[in-house]
């Protein structure tokens with residue numbers, strides 16, 4: 118092989134082998150270029166043709182066309198990569214009957230009749246070469262073509278076996294047309310026609326396309342042909358046998374200004390631009406554009422590339438936990454500190470533009486880098502004598518790289534029990550406004566934003582469609598379930614106390630959720646900790662019902678706790694949700710599966726076969742169960758494995774994990790009722806009595822799961838973001854307050870800042886999902902932080918982990934040629950206002966911005982430290998947009 122190549126090289130006029138220089142580090146052992154190359158600097162370099170010739174595998178390479186390899190003085194540097202597969206770019210093929218096609222690089226395109234010429238090989242090349250190798254080399258170019266920068270001319274070479282092919286495609290030829298010609302050439306090459314050109318020297322536009330193939334030893338001739346086209350010439354046709362035929366080509370339709378330019382002048386301009394200058398360093402223009410060498414259309418357009426990553430390594434300042442003593446109603450400590458956490462799960466930085474504040478001891482806002490959160494402070498004055506009616510401040514943010522803006526306002530509403538208010542004004546993004554009650558002393562109001570300018574934004578001021586997984590189906594469909602992130606609820610059915618057992622369980626110490634399973638599903642939850650027991654009458658124990666139960670220990674002699682929703686209600690709530698919101702995968706981990714007496718005593722009553730059968734009968738009432746699934750652990754299956762089932766309606770997964778004895782059935786696989794062990798997961802309960810240690814312990818656990826590289830200890834990880842306070846404390850301050858004041862809000866600053874594309878739990882399990890103000894559990898009073906965080910972690914964070922997500926982040930701009938307007942169901946434009954009292958105004962006047970003051974009073978402080986000496990009109994007051 119090697120000798121043969123040497124012989125062929127010798128036939129390249131006077132070419133010197135002494136130039137061989139080797140760049141071994143990037144080369145594979147077979148001498149071929151590395152298949153990867155998302156980073157152009159990682160293309161394999163060859164400094165001699167001999168080295169290049171050693172590789173028989175298909176590759177694409179660039180070559181300075183002005184410095185012919187046949188010239189002995191040429192210092193050769195060839196950059197090459199081997200495409201993943203030589204697949205034709207079928208999606209680029211132009212429908213010849215269509216006269217509307219994407220713009221060419223911003224310019225409108227029009228179809229023109231083109232006479233294309235082809236020639237047989239013999240007259241042009243010296244060595245024999247297999248027709249199929251020429252065709253195969255051309256297919257490499259075709260696969261690679263769409264990956265190139267969509268503007269400017271294209272010069273590309275490819276090698277396959279002993280054949281090389283070179284392409285020149287003018288800047289004004291639509292890539293899809295160039296691709297169509299390359300495909301035509303592939304067919305022609307099989308008949309022995311190794312050259313094809315559409316050459317237009319009289320056009321003002323650069324519309325030439327030329328393709329020339331030959332044996333590797335003819336590389337000099339191939340290069341010379343491409344040089345001719347590059348420099349504005351045509352290959353002369355007289356005297357050769359040739360065919361010609363007419364096709365439609367899509368080219369830029371030149372604007373009127375261009376038409377006035379004389380052909381000659383434009384031609385000259387093009388020449389100067391394209392030609393490189395003798396033996397000076399390689400000019401960029403005379404090379405193929407250096408872009409990812411991978412797999413054609415899917416290659417560049419859809420590939421996740423590390424260099425596209427937007428996740429910032431910069432972390433904002435640490436926030437503060439709400440001290441638990443403030444939960445105690447007996448504690449009347451005066452504190453004016455309020456926090457506003459802003460979570461940025463977008464590829465854009467949120468840049469603080471300006472602020473003003475009045476009677477704030479501290480008004481500390483700052484930039485929020487991509488993938489991070491910042492807990493900002495509005496410290497209402499504690500100065501004696503200040504009239505709190507006047508306390509206010511505004512912080513204006515720009516979403517960098519876009520024309521979108523948003524504003525946070527700290528304001529008051531007196532008299533009211535909740536007299537401090539935070540207004541989240543997203544009208545500058547077309548996403549509405551919401552007035553929040555500050556939920557408690559030193560407890561944050563939270564705003565989560567995900568999406569992007571190109572994708573559309575999704576924000577937490579209100580819930581979007583219930584079937585969020587379906588909404589990002591394209592993003593998560595190929596990810597394993599253990600690489601999907603979902604909200605979860607703890608003691609899920611305990612949204613009310615139904616009092617079926619005589620025990621001390623009352624709402625403050627036993628109720629763990631504010632909304633039922635149907636609303637939890639709408640609020641985004643996909644993992645449920647459902648504890649089902651039978652409650653038996655005394656003394657007639659054969660009279661029993663199935664209830665959600667929350668007790669200290671279901672196997673205790675005397676259980677302590679209470680019952681929540683009935684199993685019948687849970688089943689109908691699930692069915693209502695899935696009927697309205699098809700396409701999800703929902704996991705119910707069902708525990709307990711044991712009986713207790715309505716007057717708890719005498720220990721547990723294990724279920725017999727009759728109760729188990731009755732229980733299975735009720736579970737069979739759940740729609741969209743997924744029977745007979747593969748033996749592969751569920752966490753290892755792709756999301757689409759579940760979401761595609763039941764005709765695309767998805768799966769409700771029932772995973773039993775209770776106290777069933779060995780002599781009763783533990784599953785009914787044919788009914789979609791499984792044992793929990795079909796799924797591998799780790800469920801870490803910190804069992805700690807305060808928010809900060811809980812947060813530290815959970816975060817440490819997330820970091821133990823490898824989410825990239827070797828994926829060491831990668832697993833489906835349930836994070837229980839819950840505090841376990843003792844019964845006295847919970848009775849006093851309530852599980853609800855512990856959840857919504859210090860604990861859940863910490864997830865959004867402390868938790869988020871400890872997540873990254875490579876670090877996260879799968880289930881974000883909380884108490885009181887969706888609830889942000891005590892007792893406000895009406896659907897319109899809820900807030901969508903958890904919903905938006907769950908979506909944003911999948912959409913933004915994991916999409917930037919190229920070891921998991923091979924496709925390009927959906928949030929990044931798409932190359933022009935492939936932009937198609939796709940309606941994103943999760944991001945609906947809406948510019949209404951939600952008031953703290955629950956009133957919703959869908960189309961408020963553009964000038965209405967609750968909490969914005971007209972007058973900036975003397976004493977108002979700006980971001981730059983300037984303090985106003987006298988009153989002035991708020992310059993933002995009259996702005997309509999924001």
Ligand SMILES: *[C@@H]1O[C@H](CO)[C@@H](O)[C@H](O)[C@H]1NC(C)=O
Pocket residue numbers: 399400401
């Ligand atoms: C070639 O392109 C590189 C990368 O874009 C640039 O840094 C360099 O200045 C260019 N060289 C010339 C001669 O234009």
Ligand SMILES: *[C@@H]1O[C@H](CO)[C@@H](O)[C@H](O)[C@H]1NC(C)=O
Pocket residue numbers: 952953954955956
């Ligand atoms: C709710 O608040 C808004 C704005 O303060 C007010 O216009 C509206 O009348 C209130 N609605 C109710 C029902 O109190």
Ligand SMILES: *[C@@H]1O[C@H](CO)[C@@H](O)[C@H](O)[C@H]1NC(C)=O
Pocket residue numbers: 471979980981982983
């Ligand atoms: C500080 O900011 C205010 C408001 O943006 C502006 O009017 C003022 O000129 C600034 N002062 C200085 C010293 O830059």
